[in-house]
Amino acid sequence: MKKIGFFQELRRNWILFLMLLPTLAFFIINCYLPMFGIYYAFTRFTFGKGLFGGQFVGFDNFAYLFKSNTVWRLTANTLAYNFVFIVVGNFLQILVAVLLSLMTGKWYRKISQSVMLLPYFVSYVVVGTLAYNFFNYDYGMLNTLLKSWQLNPVDLYSNTTAFPFVIVFFQVWKGLGYGTIIYLAAILGIDTDLYEASSLDGANIFQQIRHITLPLLKPTFIILFLYSIGSILKGQFELFYQLVGMNGNLYATTDILDTYVYRALVGGSNFGMGTAAGVYQSVFGFILIVVVNWFIKRRHPEYALF
Amino acid sequence: MRKNRSYTLFNILAYLITGIAALLCFLPFLSVLSGSFTDNEAIVTQGYHLFPSKFSIAAYRAIFSFPEDVLNAYRVTLVNTVTGTIIGLFLIAMTGYVLAQKSFKYRNAIAFMIYFTSIFGGGLIPWYIVYTRLLHLKDSLLVLCIPGLMSPFLIILMRTFMLSNIPDALQESARVDGAGPFEIFMRIALPICKPALATIGLFLAIGYWNDWYLSSLFITSPDKYELQYYLYNMISGAKSLSELSAASGVSVSAASMPTESVKLAMAVLATGPVVLFYPFAQKYFVQGITVGAVKG
Numbered sequence: 001m002k003k004i005g006f007f008q009e010l011r012r013n014w015i016l017f018l019m020l021l022p023t024l025a026f027f028i029i030n031c032y033l034p035m036f037g038i039y040y041a042f043t044r045f046t047f048g049k050g051l052f053g054g055q056f057v058g059f060d061n062f063a064y065l066f067k068s069n070t071v072w073r074l075t076a077n078t079l080a081y082n083f084v085f086i087v088v089g090n091f092l093q094i095l096v097a098v099l100l101s102l103m104t105g106k107w108y109r110k111i112s113q114s115v116m117l118l119p120y121f122v123s124y125v126v127v128g129t130l131a132y133n134f135f136n137y138d139y140g141m142l143n144t145l146l147k148s149w150q151l152n153p154v155d156l157y158s159n160t161t162a163f164p165f166v167i168v169f170f171q172v173w174k175g176l177g178y179g180t181i182i183y184l185a186a187i188l189g190i191d192t193d194l195y196e197a198s199s200l201d202g203a204n205i206f207q208q209i210r211h212i213t214l215p216l217l218k219p220t221f222i223i224l225f226l227y228s229i230g231s232i233l234k235g236q237f238e239l240f241y242q243l244v245g246m247n248g249n250l251y252a253t254t255d256i257l258d259t260y261v262y263r264a265l266v267g268g269s270n271f272g273m274g275t276a277a278g279v280y281q282s283v284f285g286f287i288l289i290v291v292v293n294w295f296i297k298r299r300h301p302e303y304a305l306f
Numbered sequence: 307m308r309k310n311r312s313y314t315l316f317n318i319l320a321y322l323i324t325g326i327a328a329l330l331c332f333l334p335f336l337s338v339l340s341g342s343f344t345d346n347e348a349i350v351t352q353g354y355h356l357f358p359s360k361f362s363i364a365a366y367r368a369i370f371s372f373p374e375d376v377l378n379a380y381r382v383t384l385v386n387t388v389t390g391t392i393i394g395l396f397l398i399a400m401t402g403y404v405l406a407q408k409s410f411k412y413r414n415a416i417a418f419m420i421y422f423t424s425i426f427g428g429g430l431i432p433w434y435i436v437y438t439r440l441l442h443l444k445d446s447l448l449v450l451c452i453p454g455l456m457s458p459f460l461i462i463l464m465r466t467f468m469l470s471n472i473p474d475a476l477q478e479s480a481r482v483d484g485a486g487p488f489e490i491f492m493r494i495a496l497p498i499c500k501p502a503l504a505t506i507g508l509f510l511a512i513g514y515w516n517d518w519y520l521s522s523l524f525i526t527s528p529d530k531y532e533l534q535y536y537l538y539n540m541i542s543g544a545k546s547l548s549e550l551s552a553a554s555g556v557s558v559s560a561a562s563m564p565t566e567s568v569k570l571a572m573a574v575l576a577t578g579p580v581v582l583f584y585p586f587a588q589k590y591f592v593q594g595i596t597v598g599a600v601k602g
Contacts, residue, residue, distance in 0.1 A: 013407075013410055015486055019403070019491070020401060022397050023401040027420055029436065030433070030452075033436045034432035034435075036428070096327055103324070104317055108321075111328075112324050112327075114588055115332050116328055118332070119331055121580050123518065123534045123577075125516075125535075125538045125576070126573050129569065130338060130573075132569070133337055134354075139566060141337060144352065144355060147353070173330065176331065181592055182595060204313070205312050206312060237519075261429065261430050265431050265523070275429060275432060278430055282426055282427055282428070285426075306418070
């Protein structure tokens with residue numbers, strides 16, 4: 001094929017270029033311009049002095065973050081939560097999808113699937129309200145129940161050991177229906193002849209699940225897993241913020257990179273530091289994706305992200 | 307064929323496990339709904355129950371005793387959701403269409419440029435500075451709309467759908483008939499893509515309806531608060547309803563305020579439309595993710 005230069009292409013397909021223009025503008029404003037703002041991570045930026053008024057301090061912000069242990073705690077929390085979300089979430093989604101796909105009761109399956117998808121559609125503010133309704137110290141349902149059994153009420157909102165379970169619960173709760181649909185779609189794609197043949201050979205349903213369904217779900221799982229690895233350093237900000245908020249009692253076990261950066265922004269004093277934490281998150285996450293993708297490309301090129 | 311003992315056992319397990327899961331997904335909604343209809347005094351003295359211990363609609367009456375604020379938040383959210391979804395949907399479809407044109411030389415380069423933004427970025431604070439300092443959109447309604455218009459995920463979803471559902475021959479014959487790319491997009495691509503448009507539109511609409519984050523970052527005047535952010539302020543106790551009402555010129559004494567049940571009633575009001583819309587939405591949603599969300 002003949003090589004076409006940029007201007008030739010522009011002349012030939014100018015309508016297509018025009019159609020892309022708003023989208024290109026959007027991504028430049030929303031994503032590429034902010035990349036230049038990484039500069040602020042190397043300054044003591046404050047709003048008062050204009051865009052370039054902040055004093056240049058080199059790697060001071062990063063040095064502080066690493067020395068003060070903040071980064072390690074935030075990274076450990078972010079990674080640990082995302083890891084648990086992936087493992088517990090996928091396990092339950094696969095479990096429910098497998099059960100729903102093979103059980104009897106058409107109507108029951110439909111209704112329970114609808115009910116399980118409901119949480120996906122509500123806002124995190126409402127999730128925070130639900131949590132408040134259950135775990136609030138004075139009036140929460142949990143304590144109402146405990147009191148009616150003559151037990152001591154518990155204050156989950158100051159319990160750093162127990163609260164991570166609340167966070168994991170609501171994350172899994174919100175994503176269950178969505179993940180289940182994806183796995184169900186994959187299961188529906190399985191050739192029913194395989195089940196027929198195996199039951200003629202005397203396999204029972206548990207053996208069928210183990211040797212047919214689960215192995216055939218592997219590709220779907222790997223794809224979803226890789227997607228999640230791609231954003232393993234991006235925390236579920238809305239979830240954490242709506243459940244924990246500005247409740248400093250819980251930060252030790254619930255603070256993640258995103259909540260830290262958000263507080264740096266709304267707190268308004270430490271923009272340089274907040275930018276530095278964001279840059280660290282972005283760069284570290286990027287390296288992680290590239291490395292993981294490189295490994296996958298070598299072993300299973302069909303699963304590579306790019 | 308499979309009706310034997312192990313299948314019976316499987317079904318018992320299946321009903322048990324999915325039943326518990328479905329119940330856990332549903333109970334929180336029930337408890338909030340019932341709490342919102344419970345007498346505030348009963349909540350304060352006896353706590354929340356799964357069913358109202360003492361029925362009352364005082365909370366809803368309190369919210370609508372000065373409806374301007376709530377209705378205003380509804381209006382902001384509704385207008386934002388509708389305009390954002392329509393514009394976003396149009397732009398996403400157009401982008402998906404162009405990136406699916408095999409005759410377009412830069413389709414892969416631009417697709418990568420869009421995808422790249424999902425794996426690397428400048429972070430929250432530089433992004434915030436662009437919107438407030440470069441575009442000067444602080445406290446503007448535009449800032450609630452623009453950031454949610456598109457995402458790499460939705461564009462890739464659209465492109466995949468276009469690639470696998472619009473026959474080349476159809477486009478070719480339209481071209482022979484003298485139709486330009488934009489005409490082909492409007493007349494052929496859009497009608498074929500209805501299922502994808504429904505799913506992606508739903509993603510966008512949920513995003514807009516449920517947003518509180520942009521309000522919290524950018525909006526300073528209470529009359530521009532989104533519904534969810536209005537709710538958030540009420541829950542977090544930052545502003546109680548009586549304070550919000552004071553701003554609108556109606557005074558309600560703090561003591562007569564059913565503070566607890568009002569929070570839940572507000573949550574019901576913020577979620578209600580989504581739940582009413584739900585059966586319709588679910589159909590398209592499930593179809594859409596089933597068709598091809600997995601590989602994206």
